[in-house]
Amino acid sequence: MRIVAEHLTYTYNERSPFEKRALDDISLTIEEGEFFGIIGHTGSGKSTFVQHLNGLIRLPSSRKHFHPKKPKRGQPAPPAPVLKVGEFDLCDRRTDFRALRRSVGMVFQYPEYQLFAETVKEDVAFGLKNFAEKKDRPRAEEIETAVREALAAVGLNAAEVGEKSPFDLSGGQKRRVAIAGVIVTRPEVLILDEPAAGLDPLGKREIMELLHELHRTWCKTIVIVSHDMDEIAENCTRVAVFKDGTVPYVATPKELFSHAEELYALGLDIPLTAKLTAALARRGIAIDCDFTTEDFLAKVLALKKGGAS
Amino acid sequence: MRAIEFRDVSYTYEDGDADGDPSNAQRGGFQIKHLNFAVEEGEFVAVLGHNGSGKSTLARLSNRLLAADSGEIEVFGTPLTKKTVYEIRKQIGIVFQNPDNQTVASIVEDDVAFGAENIGLAREEIGARISFALKAVGMEQYRNATIARLSGGQKQRVAIAGVLALKPRIMILDESTAMLDPRGRREIMDVVVRLNREEKITVILITHFMEEALLADRAIVMNRGEIVMQDKPAGIFARHEELLTYNLTLPRIGMIVKGLNAGGMPVSDTLDLEKLAGEIAECVS
Numbered sequence: 001m002r003i004v005a006e007h008l009t010y011t012y013n014e015r016s017p018f019e020k021r022a023l024d025d026i027s028l029t030i031e032e033g034e035f036f037g038i039i040g041h042t043g044s045g046k047s048t049f050v051q052h053l054n055g056l057i058r059l060p061s062s063r064k065h066f067h068p069k070k071p072k073r074g075q076p077a078p079p080a081p082v083l084k085v086g087e088f089d090l091c092d093r094r095t096d097f098r099a100l101r102r103s104v105g106m107v108f109q110y111p112e113y114q115l116f117a118e119t120v121k122e123d124v125a126f127g128l129k130n131f132a133e134k135k136d137r138p139r140a141e142e143i144e145t146a147v148r149e150a151l152a153a154v155g156l157n158a159a160e161v162g163e164k165s166p167f168d169l170s171g172g173q174k175r176r177v178a179i180a181g182v183i184v185t186r187p188e189v190l191i192l193d194e195p196a197a198g199l200d201p202l203g204k205r206e207i208m209e210l211l212h213e214l215h216r217t218w219c220k221t222i223v224i225v226s227h228d229m230d231e232i233a234e235n236c237t238r239v240a241v242f243k244d245g246t247v248p249y250v251a252t253p254k255e256l257f258s259h260a261e262e263l264y265a266l267g268l269d270i271p272l273t274a275k276l277t278a279a280l281a282r283r284g285i286a287i288d289c290d291f292t293t294e295d296f297l298a299k300v301l302a303l304k305k306g307g308a309s
Numbered sequence: 310m311r312a313i314e315f316r317d318v319s320y321t322y323e324d325g326d327a328d329g330d331p332s333n334a335q336r337g338g339f340q341i342k343h344l345n346f347a348v349e350e351g352e353f354v355a356v357l358g359h360n361g362s363g364k365s366t367l368a369r370l371s372n373r374l375l376a377a378d379s380g381e382i383e384v385f386g387t388p389l390t391k392k393t394v395y396e397i398r399k400q401i402g403i404v405f406q407n408p409d410n411q412t413v414a415s416i417v418e419d420d421v422a423f424g425a426e427n428i429g430l431a432r433e434e435i436g437a438r439i440s441f442a443l444k445a446v447g448m449e450q451y452r453n454a455t456i457a458r459l460s461g462g463q464k465q466r467v468a469i470a471g472v473l474a475l476k477p478r479i480m481i482l483d484e485s486t487a488m489l490d491p492r493g494r495r496e497i498m499d500v501v502v503r504l505n506r507e508e509k510i511t512v513i514l515i516t517h518f519m520e521e522a523l524l525a526d527r528a529i530v531m532n533r534g535e536i537v538m539q540d541k542p543a544g545i546f547a548r549h550e551e552l553l554t555y556n557l558t559l560p561r562i563g564m565i566v567k568g569l570n571a572g573g574m575p576v577s578d579t580l581d582l583e584k585l586a587g588e589i590a591e592c593v594s
Contacts, residue, residue, distance in 0.1 A: 042460055042490050110488075171360050198406075198487045200359045200517045201558040227490045230561055269491055272561045272582070279586035285593060293565060301572035303593040 001086025001103065001188045001221065003030040003053060007079045010048055010057060022048040024245035030238075035215055036223045037232040037253075040242030041267060046225050049242070050191050053085060053223075054104035055097045062093045085189065102131045105187035105219070109194050111178035115166040121147050121158065123166050124181045131185055150184040151177075153218050154210060172203040176210070183218055190219040194226060208235060233257060233271040233291040241266065254290040310385065312479050312511040313371055313401075314347040318380035320370060341366050341534045344380070348513060350478070353505045355522035355542065356515045358531035359556035364515045367531070368483045371513075372401040385478065399428060402472030406484040408464035417443070417459075417467055418452045425474045435474075442470035445508065446500050462493025469500060479511040480504065487517060498524065519546070519560035523580055530555060547578050 010023040022045045030036045040046050051057045059081055060066055071077040083090040088100045108114065117123035124147045132138055138146070148158040154176040161169065166177050175195075183190065195211065196204040208231065215222050226232055232239055233253045241249040241256070243266050249256060256263070257274040264270075273296040277287050285303070289295040320341040341363050348354050358364045369375040371382060373394045382389040384397045405411055414420040418439050425435045443449045446466040456464060465485055472480060482501065486494040502524055504510045514525060522528050528545045530538035532555040538545055545552070546563050559567065562580055569576050569589070576588040 041492060198484075198517075200556065201519065202359060202556040205558070267492065272565065275582055276565065276586055276589075279583060280589060283586060283590040285590055293561075293568065297565065297568040297572060300569065300589060300593070301574060304572075304574050 001088075002032050002084075003028075003086075003189070003221070004082060004084045005029070005049075005052070006082035008049070008052065008059075008081050008083060009078075010045075010052070012048075022245055026245070026247050028240055028247055028250060030221065030223060033220055034222070034237045035212075035235060036221070037236035037239040038223065038225045038242060039227070039229070039232060039239060039268060044242040045245040046242045047193060048245075050106070050193065050223065050225060052083060052090070053189070053191060054101050054106050055090060055095075056106070059083060059091050061091045062095065064093060066093070098131055098133065102185040103188050105182040105185065105190045107179055107182050107190070107192040107195065109197060111182075112166075112171065112174035115174060115178055115181075118165060119163050120151070120156075120166050120169075120177050121162040123177060124150055124184050127181050128184045146184050146186075147180075150180040153183060153214060154180045156180065172199060172206065175199070175203075175207065179210075183214065187219055189221045189223065190214065191223045192225070195224055196226070196228070196231065204231075211235075229257070229269050229271045230273075233273060234293065241268070252290075257291050310350045311383065312348050312350045312352070312385060313513075314383045315344045315367075315370075316381045316383075318344040318370060318377045318382060320366060320375060320378050322366075339363075339366075339534065341370070344370075344536060346529060346536055346539065348479075348511060350385075350511055351505070351509045352527065353502075353512045353525045354514070355525035355528040356513060356531060357517075357519070357522055357528055357545075357557060362531040362555075363534040364531050365483050366534070368403055368481045368513070368515060371481065372398050372403060374403075399475055400477050401479045401481060402475060402477035403481045403483060404465070404468050404472055404485045406487050408461055408468055408488070411468040411471075412456050412464065415456060417448065417454050417456055417470075420456060420467055421470045421474050424471055428475065438474040438476070439470075442473040445473055445504060446470045447496075460493060461489045462496040465489060465493065465497055466500060469497070473504070477510065479513065481513045481515070483515045484517065486521065494518070494521075519558065519563075523560060530557065532556075543578075543580055546580065 006027045008023050008026040012020045012022055026049065038046050048057065081091060085100065085104055088095055115123050117126060125143050128138060128143055128146055151158045156173065156176055166174060169177065196207045199207060211222060236253055238250065238252050239256050240247050257270045260270045260274060260278055271291050273291045273293060277289065280287055287299045289299045318341065322339045344367065356364050356367065366375065370377055373389055384400060387393050387397060389397055412420050413423050421439045421442055422435050425438050443452055446469050448463065448466050448470060451459065451463065456467060459467065486497050489497065498521060501512055501514065505512045514521065516522060523542050525542055528540065528542045529536055530545060537555060538551065546559050549559055549563065549567060552559065560580060562582060562585065566576055566578055566585065574592050576585060576592065579585050
C-alpha cells in the first residue's frame, strides 16, 4: 500500500490559549515496500503525522458533521488535504476505518506498557477480535492459529509462553509480545515509534533484526520513528526529516547525511560513519559510501588495497 | 576518602518478593553475588551490563531501598544499617529512569522543595537550596513552570534538582537518560559532568549507552549479578571479545576500528574520531 499525504495540517487545542500547530501543510509519499525512517526533535510533529496514518487522528473531512470553512473574502481557498493509504481514502467519512486499522499496524513507544491480559495468548488475540467485523467474528481455532503464527513471527514459541502472564516475561520478550499483538491482523503497513528505545545494546540489535525479518515475510512496508541516526543509516531506504510541523527534507540516508551542515542547523546529529567520512574528506580522502558500517568499511579498505598495489 | 564501599554483599530476590515494585516480582531467584567494589570521593563511575544483570539492584542496595542479605556496605566510612539509613540517604541521591514517575508536585519549585521539606529544613534554607539546585541544572527560569508542560530532558533535570536540594555527596543515575531524545540526553550528561567536576559530587552512572560510559573515570561491567570487569572505559572497550560474552557491544567507533583491523588496516584502538580519521589517512596515502 502506497501512502500519499498532501497539504496535511493539524492544530492541537484549536481556538484555545494552548493552540499548537503540529503539522503545517505537509506533503509526503511513502512507497510500498519501503523501510522508511522518520526523524526530528520531540515536538516536531512526527507522532502527529503517524497517528493520521491509521485514523487515530481523523481529518476534519472524514468526520460526520463536516462543514468546510469558507475562505476569507479575497483570499484563495487553501488546498484541500489528501491522505491515502493504499485504496483507503482517509479524507472520506465513508472509509471503513476498522478495515484500515487491520491493514495499518501501529506500535507505540514502550509498547510493553500496554500489555494488559492475563495470558500472552489473550493479549495477542485482543487486536484480532477487536478489529473483526461483527458479522464475521473469527472462530476459536482461527484465533489460535493466528496467535501462534504472530508469536512465531516475533521469535516466540506459543507453546512455551502462550499461557504465561505477559508480566512474567523479560523486557525484550514483552516488547515482542506487544508487537505480535499488532501484527496478528496481518497489516500491510507497520508503523513503530522508537522500536528500540530503552533496550540494552543486544536487545536493540535483536529488535532491528526482527523488523527486517518482518519486512521480508510479513509486512510490506515498515515505517520507524527514531532518534538514533546510526539506526536510520543502517536500516532505512529513505528518511523524512520533521521540523516544527514541516518536512524540510526527504531523501535516502546517503543523500541526507552528506548534508551534515543542514542537519546540524536543525539540531540533529549524523551517524558516526558520516562524521568519519567528513573527517577523512578534510584530510583529502573522498569516500563515496551509503553510511552503513558495512559499506563504509568496504570503501575504506578498498582504498588501502588500491594504495598497496 | 572512600565514598562508598561494598564488601562481599549478596542479595537474593525471593519468588514473589516484590518490594512494592511489580518489576521485581518477575526476578524470583535472581541473585547478587559477593559484590566487592569501592568508589572514591569525587570519582565518576559508569556501570554497564545487559538487562537483568543486577545494575539497578546495586543502586537500590547502596541506599538500602533493598537491604542486603549479607556483607557490609559503608558510605563515607559509616556502615549502612537500619539506624544510619536516614542519615545516609541524605548523602546519596538516586535519579531513576522515567521522569514522569519521579515528580510529586505540579510546579517545578514545589517539586524541588519536596525532599528538603521532608528532612525539615528551615524555610529560608529551602529557598536557597531550590535556587542552588535549579541553577546547577540550568532550569532557573522554569522555577514557577508547570512540570507537565516541560520536555522529558527538562523533567529529568527537575528530578536531578530535587536530589541536589538535599546536597548529596553521591549521585546515582539509574538509566536516567534511557527515555530521553538525543537533545535531552546531552542536557543530562552535561549537567552530570559539571556536577562531578565543579561540585565534586561522586557520580555512579548506570547506562546502556556505551558513548556515555566514555565520559567516566572508570567503568564497571556486571553480568548475572556479579562484577566481571573494572577498568578505565578505554581499557574495558579494548577487551571486545569479553564484552560480547556479557551481551554488551562496543561504542560504534570501536566497532569500526575492529572492522578496519579485521580487514587488515592497522589502526590503533582509539575512541577518538579525529585520531581515527588521521590514522586511516596515513594508512591509505
